[in-house]
Amino acid sequence: xxxxxxxxxxxxxxxxxxxxxxxxxxxxxxxxxxxxxxxxxxxxxxxxxxxxxxxxxxxxxxxxxxxxxxxxxxxxxxxxxxxxxxxxxxxxxxxxxxxxxxxxxxxxxxxxxxxxxxxxxxxxxxxxxxxxxxxxxxxxxxxxxxxxxxxxxxxxxxxxxxxxxxxxxxxxxxxxxxxxxxxxxxxxxxxxxxxxxxxxxxxxxxxxxxxxxxxx
Numbered sequence: 001x002x003x004x005x006x007x008x009x010x011x012x013x014x015x016x017x018x019x020x021x022x023x024x025x026x027x028x029x030x031x032x033x034x035x036x037x038x039x040x041x042x043x044x045x046x047x048x049x050x051x052x053x054x055x056x057x058x059x060x061x062x063x064x065x066x067x068x069x070x071x072x073x074x075x076x077x078x079x080x081x082x083x084x085x086x087x088x089x090x091x092x093x094x095x096x097x098x099x100x101x102x103x104x105x106x107x108x109x110x111x112x113x114x115x116x117x118x119x120x121x122x123x124x125x126x127x128x129x130x131x132x133x134x135x136x137x138x139x140x141x142x143x144x145x146x147x148x149x150x151x152x153x154x155x156x157x158x159x160x161x162x163x164x165x166x167x168x169x170x171x172x173x174x175x176x177x178x179x180x181x182x183x184x185x186x187x188x189x190x191x192x193x194x195x196x197x198x199x200x201x202x203x204x205x206x207x208x209x210x211x212x213x214x215x216x
Contacts, residue, residue, distance in 0.1 A: 047062075047066065047071065050075065051080075051095075054095045055095070055096070055109075057097075057107050057109060057147070058093060058094065058095055058096070058097070058109040061093045061109045061110045061147070061148075062080055062093045064149070065080070065082060065091060065093055065110070065149075068149075069082050069085040069091065070082075070085075072093075077095070078094060078095040078096065079092055079093065079094050079095060080092070080093045087114065087194070087195050087199060088112045088113060088114060089113045089114055089115050089141060090112070090113040090143075091110070091111070091112050091113070092110070092111040092112075092113075093109055093110055093111075094109050094110075094111070095109075096109075097109045098145075106147075107147040108132060108145045108146050108147055109147065110145065110146060110147065110148065110149065110152065111143055111144070111145035111152075112143060112144065112145075112149065112152045112156075113141050113142070113143040114141065114142055114143070114156060114195070114199060115140055115141060115142075115199055116140065116141065116142035116160075116199070117140050118135050118137060118140075118142060118163065119163060120137075122162065122163045123135050123137070125162050125163075125169050126142075126159055126162060126163070128169050129158070129159065129162060129169050129172055129173060130144070130155060130173070130176070132144055132145050132146060132155070133155060133156075133159055142156060142159060144156055144159075150183070150192040150193070151180065151192070153191065153192050153193065153194055153195060154176060154179055154180070154189070154191045154192045155176060156195065157191045157195060157196045157197070158172040158175060158176055158191070159172075160195075160196070160197045175191075179191060179192065
């Protein structure tokens with residue numbers, strides 16, 4: 001029996017790899033979508049109808065972005081996209097938030113992107129700060145995905161603090177948690193109201209962007 005298990009182990013490993021690959025392929029295929037072709041921005045009743053079956057929190061996020069930045073310029077089955085809605089390079093509201101744990105489904109429906117040149121020696125620190133913070137050195141972009149624009153502002157401001165060595169990773173994590181806790185009790189912070197640093201890089205031409213079908 002022991003010999004059988006030892007001989008079968010590689011086969012089981014290959015099966016697990018194949019199963020995982022197939023699952024990822026199925027997930028990617030399910031995520032693919034064709035952008036809706038419209039003669040103009042989708043607004044009003046048309047937008048409400050489009051997001052009617054979305055979860056309540058993602059509908060709320062979508063309506064908040066429409067109220068602040070106007071109608072999205074890209075519309076898909078599972079995402080809405082705004083381009084160059086200053087100070088953002090890109091804003092995406094997703095129909096479904098990703099799983100960040102096996103227990104709870106996070107409410108991170110809103111992703112916002114800025115142009116930002118991250119020093120190579122700070123990339124690891126930013127990745128340790130929060131898993132929702134994404135560094136893209138190829139496109140010179142920094143993004144955060146959460147439940148609100150205030151949280152995105154907060155996280156990106158703290159990322160800039162880390163880059164400029166105003167805070168350690170641990171200090172930034174504590175400040176993030178504490179500020180969000182205080183916000184629930186009605187206390188505000190400049191860190192949640194806008195970017196506290198200048199965006200020095202010029203935004204890319206939107207015609208050169210390759211937007212992922214999922215809106216990312």
